[in-house]
Amino acid sequence: xxxxxxxxxxxxxxxxxxxxAEIARHDRLYHEQDTPGISDAEYDALRRRNDAIEARFxxxxxxxxxxxxxxxxxxxxxxxxxxxxxxxxxxxxFAPEDFAEFCRRARRFLNLKDEPLAFVAEPKIDGLSxxxxxxxxxxxxxxxxxxxLEGEDVTANLRTIAAVPKRLAGAAPALIEIRGEVFMSKTxxxxxxxxxxxxxxxxxxxxxxxxxxSLRQLDPAITAARPxxxxxxxxxxxxxxxxxxxxxxxxxxxxxxxxxxPLSRRLxxxxxxxxxxxxxxAARAGLPYDIDGVVYKIDDLALQSRxxxxxxxxxxxxxxxxPAEQATTLxxxxxxxxxxxxxxxxxxxxxxxxxGGVLVTRATLHNADEIARLDVRIGDTVLLQRAGDVIPxxxxxxxxxxxxxxxxxxxxxxxxxxxxxxxxxxxxxxxRCTGGLTCPAQTEERLIHFVSRGAFDIEGxxxxxxxxxxxxxxxxxxxxxxxxxxxxDIFRLPAHEAAIAVREGWGALSAANLxxxxxxxxxxxxxxxxxxxxxxxxxEANAKLLARHYASFANWRAxxxxxxxxxxxxxxxxxxILGIGPAIAEELAEFFAEPRNVAxxxxxxxxxxxxxxxxxxxxxxxxxxxxxxFTGTLQTMARPEAKALAEKLGARVTETVSRKTDLVVLGADxxxxxxxxxxxxxxxxxxxxxxxxxxxxxxx
Ligand code: IVH
Numbered sequence: 073x074x075x076x077x078x079x080x081x082x083x084x085x086x087x088x089x090x091x092x093a094e095i096a097r098h099d100r101l102y103h104e105q106d107t108p109g110i111s112d113a114e115y116d117a118l119r120r121r122n123d124a125i126e127a128r129f130x131x132x133x134x135x136x137x138x139x140x141x142x143x144x145x146x147x148x149x150x151x152x153x154x155x156x157x158x159x160x161x162x163x164x165x166f167a168p169e170d171f172a173e174f175c176r177r178a179r180r181f182l183n184l185k186d187e188p189l190a191f192v193a194e195p196k197i198d199g200l201s202x203x204x205x206x207x208x209x210x211x212x213x214x215x216x217x218x219x220x221l222e223g224e225d226v227t228a229n230l231r232t233i234a235a236v237p238k239r240l241a242g243a244a245p246a247l248i249e250i251r252g253e254v255f256m257s258k259t260x261x262x263x264x265x266x267x268x269x270x271x272x273x274x275x276x277x278x279x280x281x282x283x284x285x286s287l288r289q290l291d292p293a294i295t296a297a298r299p300x301x302x303x304x305x306x307x308x309x310x311x312x313x314x315x316x317x318x319x320x321x322x323x324x325x326x327x328x329x330x331x332x333x334p335l336s337r338r339l340x341x342x343x344x345x346x347x348x349x350x351x352x353x354a355a356r357a358g359l360p361y362d363i364d365g366v367v368y369k370i371d372d373l374a375l376q377s378r379x380x381x382x383x384x385x386x387x388x389x390x391x392x393x394x395p396a397e398q399a400t401t402l403x404x405x406x407x408x409x410x411x412x413x414x415x416x417x418x419x420x421x422x423x424x425x426x427x428g429g430v431l432v433t434r435a436t437l438h439n440a441d442e443i444a445r446l447d448v449r450i451g452d453t454v455l456l457q458r459a460g461d462v463i464p465x466x467x468x469x470x471x472x473x474x475x476x477x478x479x480x481x482x483x484x485x486x487x488x489x490x491x492x493x494x495x496x497x498x499x500x501x502x503x504r505c506t507g508g509l510t511c512p513a514q515t516e517e518r519l520i521h522f523v524s525r526g527a528f529d530i531e532g533x534x535x536x537x538x539x540x541x542x543x544x545x546x547x548x549x550x551x552x553x554x555x556x557x558x559x560x561d562i563f564r565l566p567a568h569e570a571a572i573a574v575r576e577g578w579g580a581l582s583a584a585n586l587x588x589x590x591x592x593x594x595x596x597x598x599x600x601x602x603x604x605x606x607x608x609x610x611x612e613a614n615a616k617l618l619a620r621h622y623a624s625f626a627n628w629r630a631x632x633x634x635x636x637x638x639x640x641x642x643x644x645x646x647x648x649i650l651g652i653g654p655a656i657a658e659e660l661a662e663f664f665a666e667p668r669n670v671a672x673x674x675x676x677x678x679x680x681x682x683x684x685x686x687x688x689x690x691x692x693x694x695x696x697x698x699x700x701x702f703t704g705t706l707q708t709m710a711r712p713e714a715k716a717l718a719e720k721l722g723a724r725v726t727e728t729v730s731r732k733t734d735l736v737v738l739g740a741d742x743x744x745x746x747x748x749x750x751x752x753x754x755x756x757x758x759x760x761x762x763x764x765x766x767x768x769x770x771x772x
Contacts, residue, residue: 076124084129088137091122095138099151116212149290150224153215155203156249156309160220160384162367162391168346171368174390175342178370181379181387183710188341190371192318193348194305195335196391198362199255200284203308204230206248209240216287219613220384229287232296237329244328249308252330256283257360260299277430279362301361304330317371338371345392353394365393378709380716383653384613396457399432400470401425403452406437406481408488410513412521412606414504416487416494418443420454420466427458435464440483441501449478489513509558509668516542518606522559526612527604528596530562531589532582546571559604560675566590595681598625605673608659617652619685625677632664694765696722701729703746704739706759717766729754737762 079087095118101109110118119138126133133139165171175189203223204214214230215223230236233254240248256264261279264286268275276282286298304325307314315321319338326332335352339345345368352366370376370388379387402423409417418437425432435456437443446469448454453473458464483503487494492507505511509518519538523530538556545553546568554568555561565572566587573583596604603615610618622628635657663669700723702714709717714737715725729736729748736749736756749756760770 076121076128079125079128081129081132084125085132088122088125088129088132088134091118091125092134092136092138094118095122096136099138120212150226150288152218152222153213153225154222155215155218155220156205158220159201159203159217159223159251159308160381160386162389163385164365165390165392166395171342171345171390171392174368178379178387181710181712181716182375183713188343190317191339191342191345191368192322192371193337193339193345193352194333194367194369195352195359195363196365196367196393197253197255197303197333198278198280198364199253200280200287201251202226202230202254202287202302204236204250204252205308206240206244206250208246209244211236211238219611219616221613221616224288226287228292229289229295232292233300233302235300235302235331240328242327245310245312245314247309247311248314249310250304250325250330251306251308252302252304254283254287254300254302255279255361256286256298256300258362259360264298302331303333305332305336305367316373318369318373318376319371321373339368349392356394363394365391367391378713380720382716397427398455398457398467399425399427400453400455401432403448403450403454403466405450406443408484410487410489410505410511410517412514412517413608414487414506414508414511414514416440416484416503416505418483420448422454422456425456427456427464430458432456432458432464435466437466439501440503443481443483447480449474449481451475451478487511487513512542515557519556519559519562521606522604523562524604527600528562528593529600530586530593532586533562533589541565546575558672558675560672560679563590563594563676563679594679595683597683598623598628598685601625601676601680601682602628605663605669607663609656610659614652614656616685622685624684625682629670629673629677632660633670636661636664693721693767695735698723698734699732700725701727701733701736701745701749702739703729703736704742706737706739708759708763714762717768721766735765 074083076084095115098109098115098118122138126137126139163174165174178184179189201217202214203217205212211231213225213227214236215225215227217223231238256279258279261276261282264282265275276285282298283300286295286300289295289298305322307321314324322332322336335355337348339348349366352363356363368390370379376386376388381387403420404423405421407419407421409419411417416439418439420435420437422433422435437446437448446466448466448469451474453470454466455468455470456464457467485494485503486492487505487507490505490507490511490513492505492511494503495506496503505514507514509515516539519542520535522528523533523538542556545555546565548554548568548571554564554571556565569583569587572578572586573580597619599612599616599619602610602618603612618628622631695718700718702711702718702725706714718725723735726733729745729752731752731754733749733752733754736745736754737759738746738756739759746756748754757765763770
């Protein structure tokens with residue numbers, strides 16, 4: 073291939089036409105069919121070549137050039153970008169004890185004794201996190217966090233932000249991903265809202281929403297006109313090590329031209345955290361931007377990498393939040409919502425009140441226990457609190473202002489929608505409608521979820537249409553009524569196109585369009601399919617993890633049924649998928665234990681083509697797929713670290729030695745498990761041999 077800088081003008085024009093078509097084809101494969109035709113790196117190379125040729129021949133930039141197409145994707149308006157390293161979130165601490173517990177856990181994991189644990193503390197900015205990729209020092213692309221695995225490509229918009237260096241100052245690795253928080257200062261936010269108001273435009277609720285709304289503009293010119301700032305704070309992928317401590321990393325960032333929050337501080341031991349927390353808490357109101365806490369990160373990057381992640385959060389960092397903002401208002405009524413899973417959720421209807429800059433009219437009361445605990449009654453004056461992004465909560469009731477005659481709230485013992493008994497599962501606080509799929513509210517919520525954006529995303533079949541079709545049914549030509557009873561019925565709608573066409577507001581054309589939209593979705597990627605099922609705790613991100621792990625519908629189904637029947641082993645396999653915890657494994661087992669759910673699955677599978685997910689990169693290495701047991705006392709690392717490391721390398725760690733065990737690692741004073749291994753002829757290794765297998769350096 074001729075390098076971009078040696079092409080003649082005619083060759084360049086032909087090459088740009090070829091690249092536009094080629095990139096568009098891959099975009100369609102990736103975004104519309106979720107089946108990438110080439111690797112991310114190959115795709116990036118195509119785009120880079122396109123950019124390079126356009127940079128040399130700006131007059132040749134085509135109307136349909138991929139470089140102009142940022143924001144042209146139908147789903148959200150932005151192309152998706154997969155993060156090379158997932159963008160995770162942080163666990164929260166709310167009190168000194170939480171922070172102390174976090175430190176204890178890290179120490180236990182690392183087997184630390186009394187040596188101090190150094191931290192870097194950074195104010196936690198209330199903005200939106202982004203990831204910036206630099207190749208050979210040049211800014212290439214940037215994305216929002218999205219679901220943590222995949223964000224929106226907002227490169228063109230990020231280029232308009234002055235605080236995003238277009239080129240790193242000084243030497244940098246060939247590839248580096250830099251993460252930080254895009255935010256808007258309080259004064260800029262107020263000025264923007266004043267301008268919005270003057271122009272009759274919609275107002276933003278808070279600086280964070282203003283920053284997000286400004287960055288996610290399809291027209292970069294709008295973003296350019298908005299005052300956005302950036303603090304850089306974290307590292308994604310790096311092709312070469314750049315620092316040994318987080319503090320050094322922040323210094324590198326500053327050296328490259330990023331703004332690092334000047335209030336960040338290195339703490340030589342955890343004892344200094346409380347003081348810093350108080351100091352920043354006192355400074356908070358006077359800061360030019362919103363913060364909602366302080367992030368504490370273990371300074372030593374080697375320790376960070378040993379600690380790794382659990383679920384979606386690192387074991388080496390924690391966000392210590394400030395107390396929530398509060399306000400008082402009147403409780404006007406309590407409404408009961410029936411969710412997708414039948415949970416009856418009481419929702420407080422409030423006299424509108426401003427809490428920390430946000431107008432609140434409703435608050436969750438969680439469940440019957442919570443109402444009883446608070447003894448909250450209609451007409452009460454209540455203390456409301458809002459912490460960061462979470463739904464506002466009622467924290468207390470002002471008894472002295474209770475109107476006379478206010479009666480204790482009687483929580484309904486029947487579903488307000490279908491009248492079925494509302495019951496509590498053993499050990500659960502939530503009352504659930506027992507109507508299951510016979511409860512119209514549950515069925516309706518499930519159907520709405522099933523066709524929603526991240527699920528089947530059927531054009532022309534939104535919440536409103538589902539509610540109508542579900543509540544009223546469709547009068548068929550045979551004089552009968554077709555009811556939407558379950559998700560499979562969605563795919564039977566095309567058979568009733570004529571009945572839809574005659575409905576008010578429809579017509580032949582929109583009915584035909586709906587048929588086409590439904591048929592178009594009969595091919596569906598496994599992840600979307602799993603998400604669409606609406607299993608509790610299986611959001612889009614978990615659905616993707618499951619799809620990548622199990623690869624095909626048939627395999628997933630079989631493994632899940634095995635998990636229900638034989639329990640522990642397949643369930644512990646579930647536990648080995650990064651990010652899937654025991655609570656999620658339980659939900660899955662529960663879903664598959666219900667024969668009606670399996671029947672629905674099979675009914676759907678017969679109507680659909682469920683596409684296999686990209687198989688996870690086969691974990692190579694000596695421990696991949698092995699069943700490992702640790703016994704005795706390890707000298708060089710604590711048990712939790714050994715277990716986490718084995719799992720990271722693809723092994724499954726169990727407690728008991730059986731014929732299925734591949735390897736027993738013998739620590740000091742190994743007892744019965746070592747004997748059992750010998751009896752069964754299971755391979756045993758010393759701690760040093762285990763370190764070799766895990767690729768760790770030898771230790772004295
Ligand atoms: S570090 C794996 N540092 O907080 C660690 N996050 O709750 C990744 N945030 O999504 C995050 N200031 O949007 C980090 N100094 C800071 C931060 C910060 C704000 C946000 C960020 C992240 C969220 C996690």
